[in-house]
Amino acid sequence: xxxxxxxxxxxxxxxxxxxxxxxxxRYVYMLALPVLGGLQLAGLEYGAYGxxxxxxxxxxxxxxxxxxxxxxxxxxxxxxLNVIYGMHERAPMQEVAALVYAGAAIxxxxxxxxxxxxxxxxxxxxxxVFLIWAARTEAAYRAGMRYLIIQVGSxxxxxxxxxxxxxxxxxxxxxxLGVNGLATxxxxxxxxxxxxxxxxxxxxxxAYPEATVTGTVVLSAFTTKLAIYALARAFPGTEAxxxxxxxxxxxxxxxxxxxxxxxRVLAFSLNNQLGFMVAGIGVGTPLxxxxxxxxxxxxxxxxxxxxxxxxxxxxxxxxxxxxxLGGLVRSMPLTTIFCIIGAASISAFPLFSGFVAKxxxxxxxxxxxxxxxxxxxxxxxxxxxxxxxxxIPYFAFFGHDSGxxxxxxxxxxxxxxxxxxxxxxxxxxxxxxxxxMLPYTMEFEPYTGTHVLTQLQLLFxxxxxxxxxxxxxxxxxxxxxxxxxxxxIYRRALPKLYDWLLQMGTRLRAGTLAxxxxxxxxxxxxxxxxxxxxGVMARTWTTGSTVLWVALLLGGYLIFYFL
Numbered sequence: 038x039x040x041x042x043x044x045x046x047x048x049x050x051x052x053x054x055x056x057x058x059x060x061x062x063r064y065v066y067m068l069a070l071p072v073l074g075g076l077q078l079a080g081l082e083y084g085a086y087g088x089x090x091x092x093x094x095x096x097x098x099x100x101x102x103x104x105x106x107x108x109x110x111x112x113x114x115x116x117x118l119n120v121i122y123g124m125h126e127r128a129p130m131q132e133v134a135a136l137v138y139a140g141a142a143i144x145x146x147x148x149x150x151x152x153x154x155x156x157x158x159x160x161x162x163x164x165x166v167f168l169i170w171a172a173r174t175e176a177a178y179r180a181g182m183r184y185l186i187i188q189v190g191s192x193x194x195x196x197x198x199x200x201x202x203x204x205x206x207x208x209x210x211x212x213x214l215g216v217n218g219l220a221t222x223x224x225x226x227x228x229x230x231x232x233x234x235x236x237x238x239x240x241x242x243x244a245y246p247e248a249t250v251t252g253t254v255v256l257s258a259f260t261t262k263l264a265i266y267a268l269a270r271a272f273p274g275t276e277a278x279x280x281x282x283x284x285x286x287x288x289x290x291x292x293x294x295x296x297x298x299x300x301r302v303l304a305f306s307l308n309n310q311l312g313f314m315v316a317g318i319g320v321g322t323p324l325x326x327x328x329x330x331x332x333x334x335x336x337x338x339x340x341x342x343x344x345x346x347x348x349x350x351x352x353x354x355x356x357x358x359x360x361x362l363g364g365l366v367r368s369m370p371l372t373t374i375f376c377i378i379g380a381a382s383i384s385a386f387p388l389f390s391g392f393v394a395k396x397x398x399x400x401x402x403x404x405x406x407x408x409x410x411x412x413x414x415x416x417x418x419x420x421x422x423x424x425x426x427x428x429i430p431y432f433a434f435f436g437h438d439s440g441x442x443x444x445x446x447x448x449x450x451x452x453x454x455x456x457x458x459x460x461x462x463x464x465x466x467x468x469x470x471x472x473x474m475l476p477y478t479m480e481f482e483p484y485t486g487t488h489v490l491t492q493l494q495l496l497f498x499x500x501x502x503x504x505x506x507x508x509x510x511x512x513x514x515x516x517x518x519x520x521x522x523x524x525x526i527y528r529r530a531l532p533k534l535y536d537w538l539l540q541m542g543t544r545l546r547a548g549t550l551a552x553x554x555x556x557x558x559x560x561x562x563x564x565x566x567x568x569x570x571x572g573v574m575a576r577t578w579t580t581g582s583t584v585l586w587v588a589l590l591l592g593g594y595l596i597f598y599f600l
Contacts, residue, residue, distance in 0.1 A: 041087035043099050043147045044074035044109055045157070048116065048140030055136065056129040063132075064124050070136060071117040074143065078109050085149050094209050097149025103476035104330070108146040108266045110474070111334045112139060114460075115258040115341060122345055122453035123251035125352075134167035135255045142259040146266050150209045151199040151224075154267070158195060161260060162188030168252030169244055177247040184244035188260075191230040198223030214271040225272060231264035232315060233308050235284045241308060242292075246300040246357075250348040253300060257307060257344050258337050265314045265333050274321025279402075282319055283413045285312025290420030299347050299357045299429055303340070306383065306425040309417060310336050316414065317398040320405050323477035328397030331471055335382070335390035335464055342379035342457040343429060346372050349446035349454070350433055359428075364438030372446045373434040375454040382461040384426030385418060386496060387489050390461045393468035396483045396492075419499040426496075427503050 051070045058066055087098030116139035123132065138161055145157035162185065169181035201220035203209050214221045226237075233241045245256050272278065289305035289312075296302045310332070317329030349372045350365060351357045366373045378389070385391040395418070402411045445451070464471055468483065 039077070040081075041099055042077060043087075043144045044077045044081075044113065045140040045143030045145075045147065047074045047077060048136045048143065049160075050140075052133045052136035052140065055132050064120070067120045067132065067136065068117065071113045071120065071139070074116075074140075075110070075113045078106065078113065081106075091152075094152065094203065095150065096153050097210075098153055099147050100149030100211075101147065103474070104266070104270060105146045107330060107334060107474045107476070108262070109143050111337050112143045112146070112259065112262075115139070115337050116143075118341060118453050118457055119251065119255045119258070121449055121456070122254055122348075124449035125447040126249075126251060128171060128249070128251075130167055131171040131249060131252060134164050134171070135251070137164040138168070138255065138259060142263045145263055149211060151195075151202070151211045152209055154211050155192060155196050155199060158263075159189065159192040161263065162192060165256060165260060168255055169248045171249045171252055172247060174247070180244045180247040184240055187230065187240045191227045194223050194230070195227035198227060211270060213273065216272065216275055216277070221271075225275075228264050228267045228271070229281075231260055232268060233261060233264075233285070233311055234281055234315075235288065238285075238308055242301055242304040245304045245307075246298055250352050254341055254344045254348055257303075257340050261307065261311055262333050262337055265311065265318070265329065268315065268318050269326060269329060273318055273326055275319055278319030279316050279407060279410055280319075282312045282314070282316030283410045283417075285309065285315060286417035287312075287413055287420075290417060290424060293420075293424035293428070297359050299359055299362075299433060300344065300351070302359075302424055302429060303343055303347060306343075306421065307340060309421060310340070310383070312417065313395060313398050313414065316410060317401060320401050320407070322401055322405065324397060324404065324479055324481065325401030327472075327475040327477050327479055327481075328394065328399075328401050330475055331394040332398060334471060334474075335394045335461070338457050338460050338464075339379045339382035339390060342375060342454055342461065343383065343425065345450065345454045345457065346376035346379060347429070347433070349450050352450070353443040353446065354441055359432035362433045362439055362441070363436040364434070365441060365443070366434040367438075368441070368443045369434070369445050371451055372454065373430065375451075375458045376430045376434065378458040378461055380426040380430050382465065384422040384496060385492060387465075387484065387492060388462070389465040390468075391465075392492065393465055393471070393483045396488055397481060400481070415495065419495055419502075422496055422499040423503055427500065 048070050051066075051073075055063060055067060081099075081101045083101050083103075085097045085100045087096075089096045089098070116136070119135055119139070123135070141157045141160035141164060145154055145161065148154040148157060166181045166185045166188070169177050169184060171177075198220045199209060201218075201223065202214070205218070205220060214224060216222055216225055230237045230240075241261070245253050248256055268278065286309050289309040293302045293305040293309075296305060314329040314332050314336075317325040317332065319325075347357055349369065350362065353369065354362065354365070356362065382389040382391045385395045399411065399414060399418075402414060446454070472479070472481070
């Protein structure tokens with residue numbers, strides 16, 4: 038153990054040897070990197086290490102406390118699972134990008150100052166885009182470019198806020214900031230972009246489903262949860278986050294219900310789950326913050342499990358459209374079981390991990406007296422069951438029989454899904470180890486009669502509503518479609534507006550030149566009629582005069598052309 042070494046740097050530096058290693062040795066080496074990172078993390082003691090002075094500011098490369106440790110731990114677990122899940126592919130670019138991306142996220146949560154945070158913040162953006170481009174499709178290339186612009190833009194806004202904050206306070210320490218001026222507002226917006234705040238969220242649904250099978254699983258674990266960590270560190274108790282989070286939980290439900298692409302359904306569901314975390318951070322009490330942090334921890338596991346199961350379907354079948362799937366339980370029974378466990382976890386069924394985390398947040402919101410927010414969160418919880426708990430497994434593995442028969446998922450995928458499923462159940466049955474890792478001490482028992490009964494009533498009501506809607510034909514049919522989101526503004530509307538303005542400019546220039554030509558012809562005609570055949574225009578001109586007229590006409594043409 039090296040006292041001042043961030044566990045994330047082990048993954049970043051180690052990633053560059055991956056392309057040079059053959060066969061099984063490469064996978065053993067890749068698995069060893071998060072294991073070594075975990076050993077490094079286990080040996081660290083709380084405190085600040087690796088301090089460096091630059092231009093009068095103190096950079097802290099490694100700040101170890103309860104908040105950074107729990108996020109570092111779950112990021113390392115996710116990195117380990119991602120390596121196992123991707124073993125069926127020989128994709129050096131993707132493997133390097135995934136390790137650098139995970140390492141950058143881990144290094145960011147251990148950053149003790151905002152300059153170090155910014156460096157790794159941008160490294161996550163640059164490395165993760167290769168997971169999208171690795172799909173090697175035109176749609177993936179375009180989505181990756183949009184993703185990169187938005188993510189790097191988030192970093193630019195963060196840097197602007199850091200510079201203003203440093204100028205105003207003389208400090209770049211990454212601790213509690215609060216919203217108290219332009220600088221901290223910019224920092225909040227930068228965090229909000231990565232957290233997928235409403236109207237800043239569409240990059241998530243645009244980019245994640247276009248990545249590779251493994252790339253989507255990797256992407257689901259790090260970017261948004263790094264932003265949740267940053268919000269929990271810098272803006273706990275910011276009341277506006279309660280209402281932002283509540284909106285985040287509600288609106289994706291409607292999109293997910295009508296979405297046909299099941300990986301995009303999970304992307305909307307991801308947005309919904311982030312809302313619970315943001316709302317908990319906004320409440321800001323120890324119980325609420327523990328709820329947000331524990332929710333982020335278990336969410337990384339069960340959301341990865343759901344993306345893994347859909348990735349396995351895509352890998353074997355070649356499509357992930359709900360309208361083209363169904364009956365895969367006959368061909369992929371183990372994948373079906375793992376998907377159902379992930380669905381039960383995200384729906385917060387008792388004895389699954391989502392229940393023991395979501396109960397904290399809902400309890401904290403109710404204790405804070407935010408009853409309207411609590412009601413919306415309860416509605417959103419029912420919506421989660423509908424679109425991720427029921428829709429995903431129902432239309433992929435049950436529903437109508439599509440006639441598709443294929444092989445079960447590759448062994449490495451099944452192992453990764455099995456480990457994630459085990460963790461979902463283990464944390465749900467025995468949450469004490471997770472609670473012990475949380476930053477704030479608390480006494481909370483999730484399995485009280487009130488909690489269990491209330492949640493079961495909510496879940497069974499949502500299941501009954503789904504069954505009734507399907508049986509009566511009122512549930513939206515799974516049809517190939519394109520759903521409009523706010524990204525339509527910059528993907529379609531703005532380019533069309535730009536083309537229209539360009540065409541109008543061309544027409545205006547053409548019209549101006551035509552008018553100039555007509556006026557010149559009238560002038561020549563008038564001169565000719567005034568002077569007659571023997572007038573000015575009829576006489577023989579010198580070469581110099583001719584050149585002057587040509588120069589004047591050419592100059593006029595150029596002036597009007599470039600206007």
